[in-house]
Amino acid sequence: MSQMATMDTTQVIPKTNGVNKDLKQRVVNKLKVFRSKKTGGWYSAFLCLVNQGLVTLSFFGVGVNLVLFLTRVLGQDNATAANNVSQWTGTVYLCSLLGAFISDSYWGRFLTCAIFQLILLMGLVLISLTSWLFLIKPYGCGDGILDCIPPSPIGTALFYLAIYLVALGYGGHQPTIATFGSDQFDEENPKEKISRAAYFGYFYFALNAGSLISNTILVYYEDGGKWTLGFWASTAAGLLGLFVFLVGTPGYRYVKSFGNPLPRVAQVFVAAFRKWGVPNVDEGELYELNGSESSIKGTRKILHSNDFKKLDKAAIVTEEDRQRPVINPWRLCTITQVEEAKCIIRMCPIWLCTIMYSVIFTQMASLFVEQGAVMDATIGKFRLPAASMSAFDICSVLTCTFLYRFMVVPLAGKISGNPRGLTELQRMGVGLIIGMLSMVAAGVTEIFRLRRVIPGHETSSLSIFWQIPQYMLVGASEVFMYVGQLEFFNGQAPDGIKSLGSSLCMASMSLGNYVSSLLVNMVMHITTRGARHGWIPENLNNGHIDRFYFLLFGLALVDLVAFVFFAKWYKGINLEDSTKGGGEKESQVLEKV
Template sequence: MAPTEPEIADSHTANSPFNIDATEHVAGENDGGYREPPTNGRESKGGWKPAFILLANQALATLAFFGVGVNLVLFLTRVLRQDVADAANNVSKWTGTVYIFSLIGAFLSDSYWGRYLTCSIFQIIFIVGLGMLSLTSWRYLIKPAGCGSEITKCREPSAVGVGVFYLSIYLVAFGYGGHQPTLATFGADQFDEKKKNQKQNRDAYFGYFYFALNVGCLFSNTVLVYFEDTGMWTLGFLISLGSAIIAFLLYLAGYKKYRYVKAYGNPVIRVVQVFVAAFKKCKVQASNEEQLYEVDGPESAIKGSRKIMHSNDFRFMDKAATITEKDRNDLKNHWRLCTITQVEEAKCVMRMLPVWLCTIIYSVVFTQMASLFVEQGDVMNNKVGKFHLPAATMSVFDICSVLLCTGLYRYVLIPLVAKLCGFPRGITELQRMGIGLIIGMLSMVAAGVTEFARLKQVIPGQKASSLSILWQIPQYVLVGASEVFMYVGQLEFFNGQAPDGIKSFGSSLCMASISLGNYVSSMLVYMVMAVTARGENPGWIPNDLNVGHMDRFFFLVAILAALDFVLYLLCARWYKNIQIEEEGDKKNLEDQENISIV
């Protein structure tokens, strides 16, 4: 059928009447909002010195956050008197909410506020939440003083205390969640990826970023866990508050050293404009690549953003950049006519989503470490010689695994693979994430085996099994190793593949994966209990784990991870890298490496 609207086949060059100046920008651009401190566009100081300030901020903020999160499941059971399954689900939902808020922080950072102001505001919210939590626990919940340990029980909490408690921990979630992806992107901004050596530094930064995160966890999972496990909850929360304040002051001290990138405008509007424009031209045949609409100059119509080369997938979206007769009189109407770069920005989002969805099951694996692993350790023999190991301190083995594997990956594996295969960067991000998914699956198998062995050594009439808590070491070590491959790979992949205008959104996809993983985990626990807890059958995850079968739940998650890996392989093979146009040349962001996982 012939199109109802005739196409304009002209190529739009500098002399074309359909061209617009590159300084004109699309709807959603940040014209009246906050501007970053004045710099010359993408140029400013930057480098490793301000990057190290941001890494220190990350370590201290993480210490503060996990000072609350690592033992939250025990706080809910011991202080608020919740059931094991309810406490595990509440922790999963809270952790999920933390990372959902990362999307809000990324949106504000990319669209209006810029990285610096966004990080500042969310850190203030984070500090307020920690202050309220410290006050609430002291004033309303820890009654009598020192309660909430294995020995001393707390009184029934008041409704006011519980209400303020939940408000405070969700303020903590909002502040930390909004801060994280923006900080990751702000750190990457300290290196200009257009320069080859700085692009390598940018890639290395994400590994150090996750390293700093785990350094912060190391203190919270050892010293703070000990305080909280022995009933000194308020002291633990106050230390977290102090760490957050120091992190914020350190962050402000680097004000004059940072390299700033201005906000690019609302990316949601730009993506919606592409779909609206394509829908309006649904009966128009898409033009060839050479005939699609683009502005002149090195920059795109998205102010400050580099141009993106045309790709041949999602061809129906090219209709948004196809000029028709109706577009002749209104070239500035971006709800009818979009540039190639704007269309490709929307395509990038479409390409990343299937890969991102495949990472959610891995996050189900990861979230068990903060919930069911702790519950499992709490009913094991936690005496090692004369020492008593709180269940939550076992996550130290996860942290040490992350720290060790980060160094081995950066300084051993990458040079080895580069020498053997000829790829300077070693394995690709997609291959790295696939390896992480396999190791995560093995961690669930190890957790299931440990639980099976624990149930075999249950002592009748006692809460704890005679099996040593050290049996949990393999599952924690495997989770730590998988994080280095999966989460660091995600940060590098989504930030590197995201267009200039949505870099924080790219970083937030990693956090959003953790978020949905927590929600899926919570839903999975509810579904498993609904199916298995019938009649006199207590179900797989009852309050008394000694009469349950949590091992079967771990094996179920391992099976889901295996199925997810097969789907991930298909998505990874299908994925195509973003191509950035720099100085008129077509340069692949990944230096033409094969991004296929096989």
């Protein structure tokens, strides 16, 4: 990073009496433009997007067919394989919290991205070697026709070590690269702020572009028994992704880590509890550092808000505090520190409301596939794998991303006056509604499928292409919900926990998997009473997964009501720099659903 990018531009102007203030300002502006051209911008962000696409390709090259590998190569039954995949998937998303925490607290975003990509690459190399040397015996086995020799204990152990290295590497990389890419745009620059919002849309586009290749090309080879070739292709994509990421090293904008946020938040609650009986004071009497420097080094100050007033007690200066020679952070906190804790509390209800959408999204990888497996999937003599229908979801995401960016945003911007089109909360609400419609489409498809069941067979004569609407609707909902989440949690998180904000999206997916499993177990426990088959039996022709889809619609409707309530209640973060120079506060810009 160039020296000009890090120096204070005001220091290079001599303090000479009589110098015209306008001339000074022009010099400062030119230096700022020069600085922005030197580092960051769309070139650096583009490298992050390419990296995201390649890393996603490498990850899904392992994950998309993992359940088939477990059953065909390792010889596991369907239930065991499904549980193992669910646990592995949950681990991936939980690792995102670990990566975000390390990034914000200790390593910084660039180093965190690089290290977790190396871990991912180690896992990919190990799974490629393990499958080649220990598991794919004889060659070409695991294609659904030729059985593999039962794996050795060492081969199985190395395989599990490999896939969990992949989970750790990919999970830790995802939220960090999302935040690091957004760091390439200056939030205080109006033009770059718009570009930063657009970046998150392209980020999700890149993710799905990589996923599309995995779900089509790599799936084809792996399904045909060429597992090792598919894994080595994933390894090559991961290596290329790391190379692309490192190429941009000289031109990136870097944000330093801000220290462990957990003690900072804990100090607020402890200090507030200690002063629980202290009378409230006016806002102007609360403790804050003088000048522009924040108590959290490298971050902007957060202005005081009027909610959660009990926490304000942590910033009340008592006589005991004045008598202490050194400030005890467990007794006295700054306004910025208190507001950081408030921001976390305010985001929690919004985040909890996104979990129900993740439950809907999860059905695409489970019930949608099971439903498609008992439909007519033949095209001439070719039988379309049910899992490959997810390509319609990905195509929907890619299409809707561009439609939203180049059609919806300009149109909505003219109507609302917001250059970003819909606000983050509005987009999340729209995404939830579209996700609900996908459950209706899936339920209706199942009703028609049951009506056309072939007697004596487990399949229906209804074409699998009837599933296209439900996949397309899920894809469209992702563009609004997940991109909106990335922007919202990243934008509303204080400077010291930006990556943690981005990781909340993946944490929502993780809990969505677990809640979905819980709902399935509860539904089956209730609907199988009295020797009934239940809604989701082994033979779907004896069940009613349409009712399960409609149940999810009903639960999502309740969730939508709660989301609208909390969205209207939510108050945006107010950063000190955002109000200088006549700028609007974040809470004024952030419209409600």
